[in-house]
Amino acid sequence: MWAGIIASVLVIILTYTGLFANLLQRLEYWALDYRFRLASKGTEAPEVVIVAIDDESIQKLGTWPWPRSYHAKLIDTLSQAKARVIGLNIILSTPDPREDHRLVQAIQRAQNVIMVAYPTIPAQISFRRGIMTVGHIQGPIEGMAQCTRGIGHITVVHDDDGTVRRIPALLRTRDKTLLAFGMEIAGVYQGEAHRRIVLDRGWLQVNSIRIPLDSEGNMLINYRGGPHTFTEIPYHRVLAGEVPPDIFKDRIVLVGVTASGLADSWITPFGSQGGMSGVEIHANIVHTILNKGFFGYPTGRQSAFLLLGLGIVSGLVFYRSSRLGTAFLVFMIFFIPSASFYLFLKERILLETIPLLGVVLATYISVTLIKSRAYRMEIGKRDLEMSAVLKIGEVIKNTRGGGEEFLESICRLIKEMTRVDTCYAILKRKDGNILIYGNNHQKIAGPLINLEMVESVLQTGKPVWEGMDQKIPGVTGVMYVPIKSIDQVYGVLSLERRVSFDTRDLQLASVFTDYLAFVLEKETILDKTREAYIRAVEGLANVIRVKCPSIYRHSSQVLKLAEKMASVLNIPKGEVEVIRYAALLHDLGMAGIPEDILNKSDPLTAEQRLYLESHPEMGIEIIRPVTFLNAAIPIIRHHHERYDGKGYPEGLAGDEIPQGAQILAVADSFVAMLSDRPYRKAREQKEAISEIKRQSGAQFNPRVVEALLQSWPEVEPSGKKADS
Helix, strand or coil: CHHHHHHHHHHHHHHHCCCCCCHHHHHHHHHHHHHHHHHCCCCCCCCEEEEEECHHHHHHHCCCCCCHHHHHHHHHHHHHCCCCEEEEECCCCCCCCCCHHHHHHHHHHHCCEEEEEEECCCCCCEEECCEEECCCEECCCHHHHHHCCEEEECCCECCCCCECCEEECEEECCCCEEEEHHHHHHHHHCCCCCCCEEEECCEEEECCEEEECCCCCEEECCCCCCCCCCEEEEHHHHHCCCCCHHHCCCCEEEEEECCCCCCCCEECCCHHHCCECHHHHHHHHHHHHHCCCCCECCCHHHHHHHHHHHHHHHHHHHHHCHHHHHHHHHHHHHHHHHHHHHHHHHHCECCCCHHHHHHHHHHHHHHHHHHHHHHHHHHHHHHHHHHHHHHHHHHHHCCCCCCHHHHHHHHHHHHHHCCCCEEEEEEECCCCCEEEEECCCCECCCCCCCHHHHHHHHHHCCCEEECCCCCCCCCCEEEEEEEECCCCEEEEEEEEECCCCCHHHHHHHHHHHHHHHHHHHHHHHHHHHHHHHHHHHHHHHHHHHHHCHHHHHHHHHHHHHHHHHHHHCCCCHHHHHHHHHHHHHCCHHHHHCCHHHHCCCCCCCHHHHHHHHCHHHHHHHHHCCCHHHHHHHHHHHCCCCCCCCCCCCCCCCHHHCCHHHHHHHHHHHHHHHCCCECCECCCCHHHHHHHHHHCECCCECHHHHHHHHHHHHHCCCCCCCCCC
């Protein structure tokens, strides 16, 4: 519970002090934008039309800015079309004596024009009671400001990632306070003659419109969709009378710049669709207010209690059961975003997901660390020394080999990790001899070991400890612990020191002897397995020797030569062993080929050749049940492949052919050329070498051919008849 409380308080501090920056805040922004995209309608809003000062209008009417008489004519046209509200999102703060009077008269005639104001640059921004405050606001010229229906500010704010999601509801200077441009338009559209503004904690009341605000006085914009969602009509078409008046009747008409290079381009939650002009953002604000598409915010106190409660529940669940805690963690990772999406889409409540997930994850990590620390402390209290010995024992268990050097290393480890002065590993071999290995790198014999006591331990399998013989100066205690598995005693571990041993020391020593027994038992099993492997290979070789003596002699010669070539190529010992098996058994399948085909002196028919070429697969089928020979199967299967890809059975080329098969191919061909065949006599060594060289790079790998040239003088050709 306390872990959950601490984690919750930490997340609350990070959230409300703005320290959830960079990655975590960007994750929250991403989640919010994803919800925006899910909630967007993506269709035109019927109450808003945009008259766009676009690229087409710039081409038709000339370079911007245009004469204000154009705007006067536009306002008259829209007024005659009975537009309910006209919002001029155009900055008109510089007087033009020749044109201003016409625009002022048009505004006076319309009586429904809303104009814009903006903070002067550089703006000194501060926040007082949730209202953005600036040094000075620049509005339209005085004559226009007096006859307009209202003035709204066009200031937008963007979050740390540069995305516009909110709009300041109010903008204040020392002497005036302005509503946002879209809010001003929405108020006029609803026909409310008198303006009453009330700012409460988290709310802005404008007559009958109640708008929820965040802690900085911003309204969350409920975007209708991405760029160009609203109806946009080119400015020049309206001016030329090409647009039916019914399009503007009883609607809000926003006039603003959308031309490339002139208009502001803001990043919105629909950033993948391109930037959005300022007039489009204000159209979305108007739509949000008119449709009351507001999003509620939990208060800071509500969020804090929610985070705190979630942390306490998480802490209790995580601490009670690891399995239940993991299931709860997975559930909350899916539930929190799902609940947040539901509240956003159905209830219009903006619930931040990252702080909630942060509480759950922080609590989980905290409780896990607490439980882990408590477990480690408990183990340490019970037997700190045993924990260290177990770690060393794990290393011993995974160590290969069981020879003299291995046993001496184990004795050195035991001496380092325990309070003993001397350690000996005493093993009894099959021939009855006793071998003693010590921590001083030499075999020990003589009065240092009580052989009678060792024999007793070997026979009974029970440990013994007592005071040491007084003939050994400075040593007062010795202990003999059996190295045994379930059914066999392999030896004895002898430990000596200047103080006597007790049962606790026996428990420590038993850890080492158990692992020693494990390694020795593994070595015994491996020895038996190797013997079984050798007998299996010998059995298969006998099949060849009995059935086809000439093939057996040929395979034996190939084995010797392949082994020499593998040594020249520095192939690892384990792989050489596989090549030896493959060389000995590569023609095992010949035992299944009819003798009339094997001994035929005339050229083989196509059918007979195919049958003969199947001998690798026939041999593979024979050895397949012998699992340890599976590594030799690829070598046997592909030893008739050619380096240039013209061989069989699969036409492999170059390094696609297993290295062992490439070695076997050269050795097999060389030995075969030195032997009599039914259809030809054996070749001379020089002639065979010449043929091998000629096929280097075509039939054979040049590197392997070079290995043969370094190996063949050491191999005596059989001079006997052989088949391959």
